[in-house]
Amino acid sequence: MDNQSNYKAFRVEEKDGNFISSVKQIPFTKLEQGEVLIKVHYSSLNYKDALSSNGNKGVTRNYPHTPGIDAAGTVVSSESTKFKESDNVIVTSYDLGMNTDGGFAEYVKVPADWVVKLPENLSMKEAMTIGTAGLTAGMSVLKLTALVKPADGAIVVSGATGGVGSTSIAILKKLGYKTIAITGKESEIDFLKNLGADEIMMRKDVEEMAKRPLLKPLFAGGIDTVGGVILENIIKATAPMGVITCCGNVASPKLDLTVFPFILRGITLIGIDSQNYPMSYREKVWNKLANEWKNDGLTEASAEISLDELSDKIDLMLQGKLKGRTLVNLDL
Structure with missing residues (x-):
């Protein structure tokens, strides 16, 4: 000082x-x-x-x-x-x-x-490029990949151009998962494809899915960052035994759902609390972000x-x- x-x-x-x-x-x-x-x-x-x-x-x-x-x-x-x-x-x-x-x-x-x-393999600049958003993505991926494997099918990611969504796609790609990105920004489609998204779904199309209690299975799992009707429809369109994590409510904190996805398909919904995440898990995620999950072009x-x-x-x-x-x- x-x-x-x-x-x-x-x-x-x-x-x-x-x-x-x-x-x-x-x-x-x-x-x-x-x-x-x-x-x-x-x-x-x-x-x-x-x-x-x-x-x-x-x-x-x-x-x-x-x-x-x-x-x-x-x-x-x-x-x-x-x-x-x-x-x-x-x-x-x-x-x-x-x-x-x-x-x-x-x-x-x-x-x-x-x-x-x-972590030794991470600079301070890289750590802040990851930040809370990247840590939240890492927490989501850690929970999801413990229960859903690449062979099970595609993982959908909402709010895909945001910090949590984009980092999640990059990590999942590195781990061999097929990813589907949900975005409201047509101008960012190339960005998402370069990031590693295999498919793009426009937000309005997801919002306008049928108002039925269950939808045709499209996803093996999902990482939701926005909440509201997007999360509702991800849950309803997830295949049996699928897993979804949720960490945001920018669209809405409310869910209008029946229990059918959970009791008829065995869907698991996992909340991600990045603010008070236990230190042992926090250290584990940071070390993964610094090593096997690391994005080589992190600060670009x-x-x-x-x-x-x-x-x-x-x-x-x-x-x-x-x-x-x-x-x-x-x-x-």
């Missing part, structure tokens, strides 16, 4: 009902028992960060606040036996960047129980920005105009 008393952070403040963001110098606070102080080298911009930066009280209750649900860096001080100075580490999810100051800062202070050692579609450029990128994300991963380089 070079004996400095302040550090730079992207702060969001509430003033007269408006939310204003800027890069500020803020003071260090005392490290409590069981906490570690991390010098952040990379973070990444996620939709939840954009909501927090825009004053969404469903994400962040109290302001001023520093968003950033992902961080990768080096431990500079530790009040825990789990980590020592100079350990390279990753922090994702839990309460980071939500109601605990997050990774859009030069330093972050967190409980050691939230921290994962950076990512863009690096500084803290000073965050506001503009957040605006673009909220307008749906940001493509690919945006990494925040705290050393710029």
